Amino acid sequence: MNVKMDEAVNVFGEPIEICSDAPRTGFFRDGCCNTNDSDIGSHTVCIQATREFLEFSQRRGNDLSMPMPQYDFPGVQPGDRWCLCAARWLEAHAQGMAPRVYLRRTHRRALDIIPIELLRQFAADLN
Numbered sequence: 001m002n003v004k005m006d007e008a009v010n011v012f013g014e015p016i017e018i019c020s021d022a023p024r025t026g027f028f029r030d031g032c033c034n035t036n037d038s039d040i041g042s043h044t045v046c047i048q049a050t051r052e053f054l055e056f057s058q059r060r061g062n063d064l065s066m067p068m069p070q071y072d073f074p075g076v077q078p079g080d081r082w083c084l085c086a087a088r089w090l091e092a093h094a095q096g097m098a099p100r101v102y103l104r105r106t107h108r109r110a111l112d113i114i115p116i117e118l119l120r121q122f123a124a125d126l127n
Contacts, residue, residue, distance in 0.1 A: 010106055019102065026043060033106055033110075035109050041085035045106050047102075051078045090113060
């Protein structure tokens with residue numbers, strides 16, 4: 001089966017950068033926050049995980065820190081980068097738990113859900 005990804009571009013319209021290979025992230029598990037119409041959750045926001053955010057996510061029913069060896073998944077730890085669902089990031093923001101984001105590693109489709117001005121406020125990769 002040949003799955004077509006959306007164009008691999010970040011929020012600036014530039015080629016998207018790798019979010020994380022350890023742990024390997026992304027809807028396609030290609031290390032990037034690439035997406036397509038099959039990605040219902042829009043795993044497009046590259047975050048830097050914090051303990052507070054991981055605890056928030058666990059309370060919301062998605063324990064990202066739990067290792068799942070059957071899927072070759074070591075779990076996300078504080079400091080790791082991870083492709084997060086755009087709506088979950090926005091939810092975390094509303095609760096004061098939003099982690100920092102890497103805009104050059106965040107897919108432009110995140111902008112369908114989160115305004116660029118808000119993402120810029122949490123940017124980990126802008127000077």
